[in-house]
């Protein structure tokens with residue numbers, strides 16, 4: 001009996017969670033008797049909403065597996081983003097749309113494409129096969145595309161994603177993307193009751209820029225004004241996290257999904273100086289106007305990488 005565990009990265013978003021569930025369906029149709037999805041951390045509210053709507057059970061949390069377990073990595077490939085004991089595991093599959101930093105001892109199946117979501121890649125993989133697909137799976141793919149592309153607003157969106165979404169529109173009968181995606185975005189923005197530190201760390205990624213340890217947070221929301229209004233509390237949280245996690249540079253981008261604007265909160269003059277140089281802007285009251293740079297992956301991190309190099 002061939003088994004495989006499908007896992008996604010440490011701080012999961014909708015694309016990776018749903019992609020892992022879709023990948024299980026795909027792998028079971030292809031080569032494996034059993035494929036099971038696992039999370040390494042709780043899911044965000046957008047994903048929670050979708051799982052509820054689609055009637056899918058939330059997968060179990062697990063951060064390591066017995067040595068030799070067959071693994072499929074979905075929506076990530078870098079070691080620090082994944083299972084604690086990856087080097088002891090047998091990675092047989094990687095399905096991803098991020099930059100690659102990966103080495104294995106044995107050959108593996110790898111599908112990496114520069115499109116907006118892992119869901120888009122999986123859709124293409126199904127198209128190349130003749131597997132039967134349920135309406136839930138089609139719908140999940142569409143949700144992946146709309147979530148990761150912020151309804152095609154993000155710079156990571158490619159022409160191909162739009163074509164794939166249009167095809168999915170016909171299959172799923174979901175004809176109004178706006179109507180389908182808005183409750184997702186609203187669910188994601190519903191962080192009112194959460195502690196400010198957790199809010200700040202909600203979508204957190206750590207980067208290593210040439211010995212500079214940087215924490216870059218993004219808060220994608222339909223109500224940015226609310227978080228800007230709580231700026232002082234956020235600054236307090238940023239300061240605390242910077243100390244505790246030993247970071248050299250931090251920033252928190254409040255991304256307005258509706259009006260496509262990025263307002264970034266900066267803690268101190270040192271970090272301000274960096275950002276002013278990188279983006280050629282003026283920072284006032286700890287706020288940086290990063291205009292329509294909605295994508296951390298495509299529009300923020302590459303610029304900072306260049307700067308710190």
Ligand SMILES: [Mn+2]
Nearest residue numbers: 015075117118
């Ligand atoms: Mn993704």
